[in-house]
């Protein structure tokens with residue numbers, strides 16, 4: 262396939278005469294030819310780099326150049342140009358070697374008749390090769406495009422799957438978190454209950470002692486009253502008898518009455534009766550108070566908020582702890598200010614006061630003081646528990662509200678008092694904090710809104 266435009270022939274030849282011969286032969290064959298002759302490496306390189314060539318016709322060996330070197334330059338540039346060797350004398354093995362290294366044809370200088378058909382054949386082949394290359398490139402492009410398409414749709418499918426899985430995982434996680442949250446809440450309320458029982462347990466021994474005292478003297482008084490009553494019955498019976506008997510026997514009965522009177526010291530017995538009854542009543546009243554304090558302290562109020570008199574709750578809680586304070590030799594000072602009714606869970610707040618006062622008593626040495634005071638400050642109520650005990654070292658102050666943090670010996674504390682109290686106060690929308698602490702003692706401050714405002718998260 263000869264191009265319509267002039268055929269661009271690069272001639273590698275040291276002899277201008279031979280080159281001329283060649284061109285003439287081509288023109289004689291009817292070809293429109295433009296050409297350039299080179300016979301050095303540099304010339305060839307410049308020609309290849311300087312323009313496009315349809316065919317290279319090369320002598321085999323030249324003084325400063327050769328066909329294999331020229332072919333090398335063509336290959337180096339990745340050019341697919343028909344390369345035909347036209348040589349004076351050429352050994353057959355040399356020709357075969359040249360063909361093997363990429364020359365397309367070879368012929369002797371004397372037999373140029375084959376040159377034009379060879380050029381035409383090679384141009385056709387080159388065009389075919391170029392077309393095949395184009396098609397291959399097209400095919401590769403299409404192939405790549407399709408692969409990309411497949412990849413893209415796989416990617417989209419994967420993305421959709423991942424998004425679906427993510428959504429499923431997320432809702433499973435949310436469900437899981439919800440369940441754990443519920444379980445935690447249940448565990449926390451069990452803890453609160455357990456801590457309350459433990460606090461009660463601690464105080465039960467003290468309370469038993471408190472009840473025992475009045476119980477013992479009321480029991481005693483009753484025994485005395487029983488004895489006195491039977492003596493009085495005997496005396497009354499004798500008086501009745503003295504009334505009935507004939508006059509002559511009355512003196513004898515009166516004598517018996519006098520004997521009884523002396524034996525029982527009736528005057529003292531009668532004078533003592535009222536006091537016995539009054540003291541017994543007081544004893545019973547104390548027992549009743551203790552029982553009612555216990556009931557007030559421990560009443561179950563898991564349900565709705567109730568209007569409550571915080572001072573009353575604090576007083577009964579302090580009475581329950583009174584025995585323990587007395588035994589330890591710690592003076593509890595109560596300084597309750599006037600408070601409005603507070604909407605709250607009263608028993609839980611009693612528990613907070615009990616925990617704070619217990620801690621304060623435990624921190625004090627005999628002779629120490631604990632002051633519990635309440636005040637209203639605008640729309641909040643302040644409860645302060647101040648002791649002159651050991652104080653809380655700076656290093657542990659950040660940890661005291663953590664569950665199970667304790668500095669006490671086993672059996673003396675499990676480290677839940679403050680953590681539970683913290684939860685209770687927070688659930689009322691209030692604050693509990695260490696207001697001050699030093700080697701000279703500690704002050705805890707509880708701040709409560711007049712109406713409990715549970716935190717919105719409910720957490």
Ligand SMILES: Nc1ncnc2c1ncn2[C@@H]1O[C@H](COP(=O)(O)OP(=O)(O)OP(=O)(O)O)[C@@H](O)[C@H]1O
Pocket residue numbers: 616620621624648650651652653661662666667668669673674675676677678679680703
């Ligand atoms: N008034 C205080 N003075 C000194 N230290 C205190 C006082 N109140 C609390 N602490 C410190 O804080 C720690 C934690 O108190 P918390 O009431 O939570 O637990 P606990 O008293 O050790 O045990 P529990 O209350 O469960 O019987 C205590 O162990 C103590 O070290």
Ligand SMILES: [Mg+2]
Pocket residue numbers: 616619620674677678679
């Ligand atoms: Mg405690």
